[in-house]
Amino acid sequence: MVFIHDTRLPHVLEPGCYHDPGWYERELAAVFRPGWHCVATLDELPREGDFVTRELFGAPLLLRRAGGQVRAFRNVCAHRFSALCLAPSGRAASLRCPYHGWTYADDGALTCVPDPASFASPPGKSALIGRVKLTAHPVACAGQLVFVSLAEQPAPLDQWLGARTHELVTRLFSIDYQRVLARTIEHPCNWKIPVENVLETYHVDELHRGWLARHPRLVPVFDEQIEHELGDGFSEYRDRMGADFPPYRALVRALVGPVPCRYRHHHAFPNLIIGETPVLSFLQVVTPTGPASSRSLVRLYLHRGAPARAWTAPLRRLVGAAASWFLNGVLREDAAIYEAVQTGVRGSDRGGVLGAREERVWAFQRWLADSVTAP
Ligand code: FES
Ligand SMILES: [Fe+2]
Incomplete structure (x- = not known):
């Protein structure tokens, strides 16, 4: 030995x-x-709108494929904190909060508020639509592995993993x-x-x-x-x-x-x-x-x-x-x-x-x- x-x-x-x-x-x-953390794999999100929910160090995450790309958001509505999805996985044509119906674009930008007049901007304040976004977290893939970071500006994934590990995950979890x-x-x-x-x-x-x-x-x-x-x-x-x-x-x-x-x-x-x-x-x-x-x-x-x-x-x-x-x-x-x-x-x-x-x-x-x- x-x-x-x-x-x-x-x-x-x-x-x-x-x-x-x-x-x-x-x-x-x-x-x-x-750091970066593998929380899902691409084969769990094969089609447009497919999502999975995860929890990472106390942060609830929503990962969703849209426009051919996987994005990760904090799974919390900007209105009054409802989770956008509670199911562990599924498909959602849009990101619509189940509580009062606030709706977000694929990139997390708020696009629709029911009864918008009740949220009219006070003088000197900007409108909610155009300013409010879901909190997005960095996502990077290696092979079919999907990594998320809670850091705002993490080191590149290959650097965080190191050359040996990055080569291994890219090869061993390829398509x-x-x-x-x-x-x-x-x-x-x-x-x-x-x-x-x-x-x-x-x-x-x-x-x-x-x-x-x-x-x-x-x-x-x-x-x-x-x-x-x-x-x-x-x-x-x-x-x-x-x-x-x-x-x-x-x-x-x-x-x-x-x-x-x-x-x-x-x-x-x-x-x-x-x-x-x-x-x-x-x-x-x-x-x-x-x-x-x-x-x-x-x-x-x-x-x-x-x-x-x-x-x-x-x-x-x-x-x-x-x-x-x-x-x-x-x-x-x-x-x-x-x-x-x-x-x-x-x-x-x-x-x-x-x-x-x-x-x-x-x-x-x-x-x-x-x-x-x-x-
Ligand atoms: S908590 Fe999401 S719309 Fe009210
Ligand atoms: Fe063992």
């Missing part, structure tokens, strides 16, 4: 960092509010891939608990006895050829998943041709997680919803086939269903431990310790501690 370290490492973050409201606010200010699973999972724990859980394979034997640990030929997490990379703003785990398992090799060959069997797990700090195999791309974004609660956006994409061959369609359907079933099992087993860890960090009277196998957790914690405490 190619680890960077061969000794144990300090658990950089104190238990309080997993529940203290003051620390949580500092995390939001230092690493979340300035060559088709979504086969979309889930939102609420976690009763601080956002770092699900993130740190996926950064180490140390828990696999104990927590995944029923799934991953039972298939060492397909999932070689205790193989000799694992490698870690601790990069600038990211970390990676790489192995040869499936390379020694002939049925898997044959499947990959049928779907995408003679490409090497490899698995890459990439964590872009703070909360973007990507999994890559030759045929499947996995995305998990763990967003904080409070000091001791979080939400995961989970997506699984399957390569459409290279070159696209009609005869592989049934096979792809089968692979999509089997991979979703497998992933759901793994997510369920992981989620089963989160509440116990949250209970533990609240009650701990000491710091923790990390093994060399957990060095990606250590790298993440060091980055977070540096980012939050930077002057």
Whole structure:
């Protein structure tokens, strides 16, 4: 195994960092509010007028496709604060508030006020129409991933993600891939608990006895050829998943041709997680919803086939269903431990310790501690 370290490492973050409201606010200010966050995918908004609603750090968001472009607005009417849409998704020919009927153009500009005479402009004040707009938030896409920022002038998306992560998301979630699973999972724990859980394979034997640990030929997490990379703003785990398992090799060959069997797990700090195999791309974004609660956006994409061959369609359907079933099992087993860890960090009277196998957790914690405490 190619680890960077061969000794144990300090658990950089104190238990309080997993529940203290003051620390949580500092995390939001230092690493979340300035950044970009994947909140949806373009395939959720395929047609004009399609919308989804989301919540990001307490801000209700409305994302809608209009004029071939996805825009994000604060989902709050400028009149008396009603949400414009409450449904998680749908299609709206126009942006019309359900309370008193104020209507907004595709770009968020107020275009219609019922009984406009009662809102006549007082002397010296400009008219509402022509001046009032919904609050818009910056939107940028990479592949089919839609990112939103709550910052007024965020750094460009590719700069925020970094070159390695930007290349990965652009390639792994391109239109060559088709979504086969979309889930939102609420976690009763601080956002770092699900993130740190996926950064180490140390828990696999104990927590995944029923799934991953039972298939060492397909999932070689205790193989000799694992490698870690601790990069600038990211970390990676790489192995040869499936390379020694002939049925898997044959499947990959049928779907995408003679490409090497490899698995890459990439964590872009703070909360973007990507999994890559030759045929499947996995995305998990763990967003904080409070000091001791979080939400995961989970997506699984399957390569459409290279070159696209009609005869592989049934096979792809089968692979999509089997991979979703497998992933759901793994997510369920992981989620089963989160509440116990949250209970533990609240009650701990000491710091923790990390093994060399957990060095990606250590790298993440060091980055977070540096980012939050930077002057
Ligand atoms: S709150 Fe939207 S029109 Fe009144
Ligand atoms: Fe796990």
